[in-house]
Amino acid sequence: HTRERPYKCIICEQACTESGSLKRHMLIHTAEKPFKCTVCEYVCTSSESLKTHMMTHTGVKPHKCMLCEYACRNSATLKRHLLIHTGEKPYQCTLCQYAY
Known part of the structure; x- marks a missing residue:
């Protein structure tokens, strides 16, 4: 469990411990929002954000x-x-x- 963050963003100062985290971070710079709500027009950059958003429709x-x-x-x-x-x-x- 080192605090080493070898995956660095080429656009800003962000550094990550995993390549997947950097890939998700890069969506901020590209404005790409691949996660889409099936109920409304909401779009976002992460599955976690979409999961939280879906609770607005389910009431959970x-x-x-x-x-x-x-x-x-x-x-x-x-x-x-x-x-x-x-x-x-x-x-x-x-x-x-x-x-x-």
Whole structure:
């Protein structure tokens, strides 16, 4: 488990541990979006993004809050929701004392 990233993007500074990861990354530069929703016009660059998108059509919300009834489609949204329960405000304005 080395942190070596031998696969480097020729366009930007991105470096990857696997060739497949670099191939997926390169889609950002080509604007190619090979994954298409079968229900609507949505297109994206990764199968994972398409999988998450499909939940908008099925109503599936696999990430559930253990403290209330809240449920959502992805873990990042659940992590942000949990801040409601902890009162934590991780983001602070650089110009004033406002935190959120």
